[in-house]
Amino acid sequence: MSLDYVKFTNGFEKFMPKEYRDMVEHGPFGKKISVSQMGSFKEILEEHPMCAGCAMTLFIRLAMIAVPNPEDTIMVGTAGCGRLAISQAAIPFVYGNYGDQNGVASGLSRGLRLRFGDKPKDVVVMAGDGGTADIGFQQVLHSWFRKERFTTIMLDNEVYGNTGGQESGMTSRGAVLKMAPLGKKFEKMDMLQMAKVAGCAYVATVVPNNPRRVESVIKKAVLIAREVGSAYIQAYTSCNIEYAIPTDKVMEDAKNVENDRYQFTEYVSEEAKQYLAERYGYKEFLPKPAAPAGAIPNKA
Amino acid sequence: MYLVADISVEICAAKSCKLCTQYCPEANTIQYSEEMGKDKGFKYGSAYVAVDRCKGCAQCVWVCDNMAKNNAIKMIMIDQLPLAAITDNITYGDKSTTAVLVSPSV
Numbered sequence: 001m002s003l004d005y006v007k008f009t010n011g012f013e014k015f016m017p018k019e020y021r022d023m024v025e026h027g028p029f030g031k032k033i034s035v036s037q038m039g040s041f042k043e044i045l046e047e048h049p050m051c052a053g054c055a056m057t058l059f060i061r062l063a064m065i066a067v068p069n070p071e072d073t074i075m076v077g078t079a080g081c082g083r084l085a086i087s088q089a090a091i092p093f094v095y096g097n098y099g100d101q102n103g104v105a106s107g108l109s110r111g112l113r114l115r116f117g118d119k120p121k122d123v124v125v126m127a128g129d130g131g132t133a134d135i136g137f138q139q140v141l142h143s144w145f146r147k148e149r150f151t152t153i154m155l156d157n158e159v160y161g162n163t164g165g166q167e168s169g170m171t172s173r174g175a176v177l178k179m180a181p182l183g184k185k186f187e188k189m190d191m192l193q194m195a196k197v198a199g200c201a202y203v204a205t206v207v208p209n210n211p212r213r214v215e216s217v218i219k220k221a222v223l224i225a226r227e228v229g230s231a232y233i234q235a236y237t238s239c240n241i242e243y244a245i246p247t248d249k250v251m252e253d254a255k256n257v258e259n260d261r262y263q264f265t266e267y268v269s270e271e272a273k274q275y276l277a278e279r280y281g282y283k284e285f286l287p288k289p290a291a292p293a294g295a296i297p298n299k300a
Numbered sequence: 301m302y303l304v305a306d307i308s309v310e311i312c313a314a315k316s317c318k319l320c321t322q323y324c325p326e327a328n329t330i331q332y333s334e335e336m337g338k339d340k341g342f343k344y345g346s347a348y349v350a351v352d353r354c355k356g357c358a359q360c361v362w363v364c365d366n367m368a369k370n371n372a373i374k375m376i377m378i379d380q381l382p383l384a385a386i387t388d389n390i391t392y393g394d395k396s397t398t399a400v401l402v403s404p405s406v
Contacts, residue, residue, distance in 0.1 A: 023386035026392035039321030039332035053357030057325035
C-alpha cells in the first residue's frame with residue numbers, strides 16, 4: 001500500500017499507525033533512497049533477534065533498502081534464520097511451509113497481476129540455501145521453468161545454521177561441521193548454472209561486503225522480474241556461529257570467500273538488457289553505436 | 301555489563317566516510333548527524349551509535365580500522381560511556397538525524 005493509491009482525508013493522517021507514518025515521513029515510502037544515505041532515515045527493517053554480527057542480517061538490511069518500491073513489495077520466505085529478520089520489517093511477509101516459498105510466490109505474483117494489472121507489485125522470495133537448493137529445490141526449479149515473474153534470492157550461508165550445523169547442498173566439499181564431522185563428500189551445487197539452464201532472465205552472485213553492488217544487483221533483479229521473467233540472486237551470507245568466525249572478522253571472511261569461490265558474476269538475458277535500457281535508462285545495456293562506415297575492413 | 305561501539309567524534313567528523321553506517325547488521329543503529337561534528341568546528345558531521353540497539357559484534361570496528369583506516373571506533377563497556385544516544389531520543393531530519401545524548405541506562 002502506498003500513498004499513491006490511498007489518499008488520507010486532510011486532518012486524519014494522525015490516526016494512521018505510527019510505524020506507517022514514520023515510513024512515509026522519515027522512511028523510504030514514496031521516495032528514492034540509496035545506501036549512501038544510510039543512517040539518516042528510518043529503515044524498513046526494525047530490531048530483530050538475529051545473532052550479533054550476522055552477515056545475513058546485513059544483506060537483508062541492504063536488500064530492504066535496495067528494493068525499488070518497498071511500499072509495493074511483498075516478501076516470501078520459509079523456515080531458516082533469514083525469516084527472523086525479514087518478518088521484522090515494514091514490508092508484508094508471507095511465510096510458506098518449508099520449501100514451498102516459490103510455489104506460494106508464483107500464485108501471489110499471478111494474483112497480484114490480476115488484481116492490480118499494470119501497477120507494479122513486486123514479489124521477492126528470500127530463503128536460505130536449505131529452502132532454495134535442498135528442500136524447496138523442485139518448486140524453485142519449476143517456477144524458473146515456468147518463467148514466473150518474481151525474484152528469488154538465496155541467502156547462502158552454506159549450512160543449516162538454525163538446526164545445529166548440518167551440511168546442505170550448498171556446503172563446499174570437505175567442509176567439517178558440527179553435524180557433519182567427517183566433512184562433506186560432494187561438491188557444492190551449481191545453482192547459477194541451473195538458473196541459466198532453466199531460463200532465468202537475470203542471474204547474479206553477490207557478497208554483502210560491497211553494499212553498492214548489492215543495491216544495484218537487487219534493483220536490476222526486481223525490475224527485470226516485473227516484466228521479463230524470473231530473476232535469481234545468490235548471496236554469500238556467512239554463518240559466524242556454525243563456521244566459528246569471530247564477529248569482528250565477518251567482513252574479512254566475506255572478502256576472502258569472495259576472492260575464493262564467490263566472485264561477482266552477472267548474467268542478463270538479451271531481452272532483459274533491452275528492457276532495462278529502454279524502460280529504465282541503464283546506460284551499460286544500451287546497444288553499442290554502430291562502427292562508422294570507414295572502419296569496416298574492405299573484404300575485397 | 302556489556303560492550304557497545306563508541307565512535308570518536310573528533311576522528312569521524314574529520315573524515316566522514318559513512319562506511320560504518322553501511323556495514324552494521326542492525327537497522328538504525330549507527331546513525332549519522334550533520335550537526336554533531338560542526339559544533340566542535342569540524343567540516344563534516346559524525347556517525348554515532350544508538351547504544352540500546354548495539355549488539356556488540358564489533359563489525360564496525362573492523363570496517364573502520366581496515367577498510368576506512370580511520371580507527372575511530374572502539375568497543376567500550378556501556379557503564380564507561382559518559383553520554384549515549386538512545387533510539388527514543390533520536391529524531392529524523394531531511395538528510396541527517398539529531399540525537400539528544402543522555403547518560404546510558406545500565
